[in-house]
Amino acid sequence: MKLGYFAMPVHPLGRTWRETLAEDRAAVILADQLGYHDAFIGEHLTDVHENVTNSMIFLATLIAETRQIKLGTGTTNLSHQHPVLVAANAAMFDHLSGGRFILGVSPGALKTDAEVLGILDEDRNKLFAEAIEVITALWQSESPYDLDVPGNRFKVSTRRTRDLSLGVGVLPKPLQSPRPEIVGTVVAPFSKGVIAMGRQDFHPLSANFLLPQWVATHWPNYAQGRESVRKQADPADWRVARTIFVADSHEEAERYGKRAADSPYRFYYSQMLAKMRMLGRLELFKTSRDQADDEVTLDKVLDDLVLAGTPDEVAEQILALRERIGDFGELVYAGMDWADQRLGRRSMELMAEKVMPAVNAAISPAAAG
Template identity: 75%
Template sequence: MRLGYFAMPLHPLGRTWAETLEEDRAAVVLADSLGFHDAFIGEHLTDRHENITNSLLFLATLIGDTRQIRLATGTTNLSQQHPVLVAANSAMFDHLSDGRFILGISPGALASDAEALGILDEDRNKIFAEAIDVILKIWELDPPYAIDLPDNRFTVSTATTLDRELGVGFLPKPLQQPRPEIVGTVVAPFSKGVIAMGRRDFHPLSANFLLPQWVATHWPNYVQGKETVGELADPADWRVARTVFVAEDAAVARAYGRDDEASPYRFYYSQMLKKMRKLGRLELFKTRRDQPDDEITLDYVLDSLVITGTPESVTEQILAFREQVGAFGELVYAGLDWVDPTLARRSMELMAQKVIPDVNAALGAEA
């Protein structure tokens, strides 16, 4: 099992933007030094708490400060940019990072972002599907491109202005061929989008705020998508994010990871609970559809979704979680605000140096 990192970084108000951006950078640099496989960074335009506005721009600042970790958008919101911009900028990033780029994609879920861009009433899922088709065509074809797909708003051509002698009219291709790895974040139970991922050889990343029983619904759909194109699904391609805090002391782990009013885990899920309640999506936290809304309390959500404890306890919890959802290739550690930088750093160290090695040892013994 690999270890990855994901942050949609959610910071409390009162800290400067420069301070939180530097903290978010420090977390990825630390992950690189600890041997994390990849780091996914989210983006929002209009959220004061989740304040990275462009994940590719943020990740570009990390290329020179990291050595082996793969740098992933988590996600590039495809309804918010023209696909030519995404294709060209991602290709350049792939070369700058010497092929360490992963393109994470989604439509873009934050309604206030869509309103600010004037697309609130648009079908953003459709724009997303159209955009990824065009991006892949740009990377596949040579100029003048002549991309005019059925039922797709985007057309791409440089036929009128193409000058081969001058080198004008050429869109860049990524370093990784035929393309970088493409990863889609999955946030809904029984997601049909996962079937499409399987068909197109995109890889799923199941969100950290889904109950285990809903995470378990993703893999069968991915397998189904693979089967439709005559391919076998490899569990190594499935990433599953979890909210984890590890400490040598069990009392410290429970306080910082759950009970203390200043706990970043408590703050994170307080914000998530408010957002999902407002969006009418509390079912994400329910074990059954008829579960009353008033049962979905903050303590209930923390008990259901935060893995916290000593290294030994966290190892046991991760193995039990894997029993619930099935085999997957990468546990993606959710990065939160560093209320206590020492504890936050130590938790990442313990995950990389103790927990994941022990999990893999246990899985190897089982095999």
């Protein structure tokens, strides 16, 4: 099982933007040094707690300061810009990074982002579907393109102005062939969107703020999508994100990971709980869809969703998770604000150096035999 990193990221008020951006960069650099397989960074335009407005720009600053880690947008919100821009900029990023690029995509869920861009009343899921169709088609096509699919608002051509003798009218292709890996974050229980991912050979990343029982609904749908195009789903392609804090002692893990008033994990889930309540999506935190809203408390959410403990304890919790949801190829560590930089860094170190070796030893064929 591989180890990845994901951050939205979420920071409390009172810290400067420059400071939190530097911290987010330091976390990815540390992940690279520790051997994490990839790092996904989220983006929002209008959230003061989530400070990355464009994940591709942010990740571009890390190309020269990292060596092996793959850099993934987590996600590029496809309703926010023309798909030609995404296709061309992603292709350039792929070359700049030496093929270490992953395109993570989503429609863009934050309503204030949609309003500020003037698309609040648009069907952003439809925008997303149209945009990804154009992006993948451009990477497969040659100039002059002539993309004019019925029902797709994006019409792309350079036929009227192309001049191959001057080298104009041609969009760049990625370094990776036939294209970079495309990853979609899956949030909804029993997601139908993940079926479409399977059909298109995009890879799912199950969100860290979903209860395991809802995460378990994603893989059967993805497998269904693969089967619909006569392909077999490979669990190696499934990423599962979890909120994790590893400490040298059980007491420290419980305090910083759940109970302390200044816990970044507590702050993160207080934000998520408030946002999901506002959006009418508290079911993400419910053990059953008919559970009463007032039973969804912050302490209950922390107990259900934060894997916290010593390396041995966290390894046991990960193995229990795998037993419950099935096999998957990558565990994605959800990064938090470094309220205590020492503890934040130590958790990432223990995760790479102690927890994952123990997990992989336990699930190896030799252990099974």
